[in-house]
Amino acid sequence: MLELTIKKGLRATGRRMTRTRQAVLTLLERTRQPLSATEIFDQLHQEKVSIDLVTVYRTLHVLKELGLVVQLDLHQEGLSRYELKEGRKHHHHIRCQMCGHIVDLLLCPLKNVTKLIERQTQFIVDEHTLEFTGLCPECQ
């Protein structure tokens, strides 16, 4: 169970499971799109959950630190989005420029490329960001 895993992770670092963290997690769990802090804030308020925007940011920060959540910086959006890892494989996204709809990509074409880059640049590669934009079927 996801909730148990998370509780353990929190405990292990001297942290507590609280109503607000619960609320953020539940929302992320049932939402398919990666959410921004503001979107999480707005959505929870619509559901009459009282939470401060600062707390949303802090919660996301903690969840990211525990490796339970991934932070995305989509192409020129100027904000961060978050999605639960929850056993999902490393993947990328494509976002519609028109409607903002975000879809997961099932492939990551970069596994072989990393070695090539390391040889070429002498860097030790740590992370990569790969995000696409375009027009979704509805907006074409």
Add this chain to the structure above:
Amino acid sequence: MLELTIKKGLRATGRRMTRTRQAVLTLLERTRQPLSATEIFDQLHQEKVSIDLVTVYRTLHVLKELGLVVQLDLHQEGLSRYELKEGRKHHHHIRCQMCGHIVDLLLCPLKNVTKLIERQTQFIVDEHTLEFTGLCPECQ
């Protein structure tokens, strides 16, 4: 000559070549690293060029519109960087997490992938962002 090309581009859209635009361009031309607006502002001020930060932003916006400059959003930097196109091919970057040094990558492994994504998602792919982070040879 780059300067002529730019002047033409400006003219063609009813714009003018000015001292400030000149200064931003010259700086971009002789700097190898992609620069942020603030960095451009600071550098020009160090060189006793009087320019407002707003003007830097507006200049970059215009140059981007003319297709003379590329806007980069590197992995979780929280700001945009700009570099001259100037006949250079489409490419990506890798940034050192330690010292911030940015190096060009000579390959783009995504040409074939785009078609695959279009088939898979039914999107029409327009752009992609691909940026790496890691440790540069000096920081390892």
Add this chain to the structure above:
DNA sequence: TTCTTATTGCAAGTCTATTGCAAATATCAC
């Protein structure tokens, strides 16, 4: 239930980037 300590909300602040507007300046016609 009580105590300790993490967590929260609020207010204020930071940083990147944008907008409105009057003043400055580039370009064109003369």
Add this chain to the structure above:
DNA sequence: GTGATATTTGCAATAGACTTGCAATAAGAA
């Protein structure tokens, strides 16, 4: 060169994402 006109600039103010300090609150262990 001079003047007309339209673009560009600087300044002040503003927007929006995100952070920090601190007192009040709540989780969880005894």
